[in-house]
Amino acid sequence: MERKTNGSRRAILSGFLVTGMAFLSVTADVAWAEYGDVVINNQSDQAGMRPPIFPHWFHRIRFRCKVCHADLGFKFQAGGNKINMLKIIDGEFCGACHNGEVAWTVDNCDVCHSGKPGTPTQVHGSTVQQLLGTQKPSPKQ
């Protein structure tokens, strides 16, 4: 569904796009999710699984950034950590906690794999996403 776009905003945005930054041209039908929610979809679509969604707000109530981004080695890049299920069951990445000791175990597949199929890798609500206009109004729920 297309929304009418204010002319000046379109002008500014297209000026911006012309500068060659239109690397994120995927359009997702999303608009509402919580700021900082990360969708990871490097392999899930091909594997026939819903993409997992990592909620920053939920985890930062329980852990400082340092635990994941320094101690566990998560790089600051959505989709940039080459996470897969083998690494998780071997105790890396999400598996450092979702192991039945710190948090519930990996057999709860659909609590992580809860995204709409086809949702691309992204940090929801990021400035970059909004500037490039990839955050579109949501379809009717």
Next chain:
Amino acid sequence: MKRLFATTLLGAALLVSSWTPLPTADAEGTGQGSALQFNRLMRSKEDRNPPQARDGIHDPANEGTNLLQTPQEAFAGLPQSPAGNYVNWVEALAKGAITPRYDRLNPNEEAVVFDLDIVREVKGTMPDVVYPHDRHTMWLDCSNCHPDIFVPEKGKNQISMAQILMGQKCGVCHGKVAFPVAECRRCHSKKKGGDPGTPPEAAAKK
């Protein structure tokens, strides 16, 4: 040319900071989405922190989706802010409203806090930027910023609003997970020296 680009970016940012997508014309509720609706571009307060089942990225048909805690439930009672998660995480931590672990296993490990403010003078009318190490090292490790994002030497790093908006420098976190760019005054917090009436060019020469 570079300045023009930066200005365009800043303009876009200002629009973006107040613009959030709207429900489509046939959304529920009277007046919502009609041509004469009062706030055309700004998101209404009721639409903040929506439950996962209707946030647009979670699949409502998935059973696990209904097991998730909703943001509104988690944020009840936390200090508020005007953007991002609409939570002031700095205050929430300082007041003890949340007690996030600094170690994966040991809930009693204390953060190594480093107290050093760095003031970055800003050209033009905007107040100077104060970068506080203390409120960052409460959450982060030195290695999260040094040396990959910032060389640890005052003034050695080129930082501009354009970079921040594109997700670089401060924008690696601010605009993604930490409070977003829309909250200008949390960074631009130091009043400039000189009389309030001084034109910016004169102030810059001082």
